[in-house]
Amino acid sequence: MRPTRAQAWETLTRYTQSESLRRHALAVEASTRLYARRQGEDEELWAVTALLHDFDYEIHPTLDKHPQDGAPILREEGYPEEVITAVLSHAEHLALPRDTPLKRTLFACDELSGFVHACGLVRPTGLEGLESKSVKKKLKQPSFAAGVHRDEVYAGAELLGLELDEHIANVVASLQPIAPELGLRSSPA
Ligand SMILES: [Fe+2]
Numbered sequence: 170m171r172p173t174r175a176q177a178w179e180t181l182t183r184y185t186q187s188e189s190l191r192r193h194a195l196a197v198e199a200s201t202r203l204y205a206r207r208q209g210e211d212e213e214l215w216a217v218t219a220l221l222h223d224f225d226y227e228i229h230p231t232l233d234k235h236p237q238d239g240a241p242i243l244r245e246e247g248y249p250e251e252v253i254t255a256v257l258s259h260a261e262h263l264a265l266p267r268d269t270p271l272k273r274t275l276f277a278c279d280e281l282s283g284f285v286h287a288c289g290l291v292r293p294t295g296l297e298g299l300e301s302k303s304v305k306k307k308l309k310q311p312s313f314a315a316g317v318h319r320d321e322v323y324a325g326a327e328l329l330g331l332e333l334d335e336h337i338a339n340v341v342a343s344l345q346p347i348a349p350e351l352g353l354r355s356s357p358a
């Protein structure tokens with residue numbers, strides 16, 4: 170079966186009621202898509218994987234269950250192993266190899282999308298004009314978006330072989346078009 174974006178959204182929203190978790194999925198989808206497009210990869214499959222990467226977090230909010238206990242559910246729903254192994258690989262505690270571009274990109278986009286999203290939420294103009302250097306400055310403030318693992322942000326850029334500035338700029342650019350869906354202001358009020 171070839172999974173569609175609509176199917177992944179249906180699975181995600183069946184298991185996830187939290188608006189912030191749904192928004193996180195959309196943010197990771199947008200940034201993962203940008204890289205798929207640029208590299209001529211299978212954009213729909215990458216989008217499906219990104220949407221589903223935390224689909225079970227609401228029902229499995231602890232690391233002894235997330236994301237590993239979600240995998241049998243995805244299998245049951247007919248998602249291909251390529252999607253399932255990529256979903257599993259985003260979790261640091263499982264220490265699985267990130268041996269495909271999809272796995273590397275998902276990992277690199279996960280924490281940084283959340284962080285950039287958080288930066289946008291505290292700015293009156295949302296993501297407009299948000300520069301890499303101010304994102305980097307905020308990364309150095311441990312109290313800001315404290316739940317975001319900085320080491321994973323840095324490791325992600327390295328895994329993609331990109332300068333952190335460039336990776337941040339890509340993620341910001343990918344989120345700008347979906348600012349309203351992310352609860353961000355899309356233009357100055
Ligand atoms: Fe996760």
Ligand SMILES: [Fe+2]
Pocket residue numbers: 193197222223279280
């Ligand atoms: Fe995530």
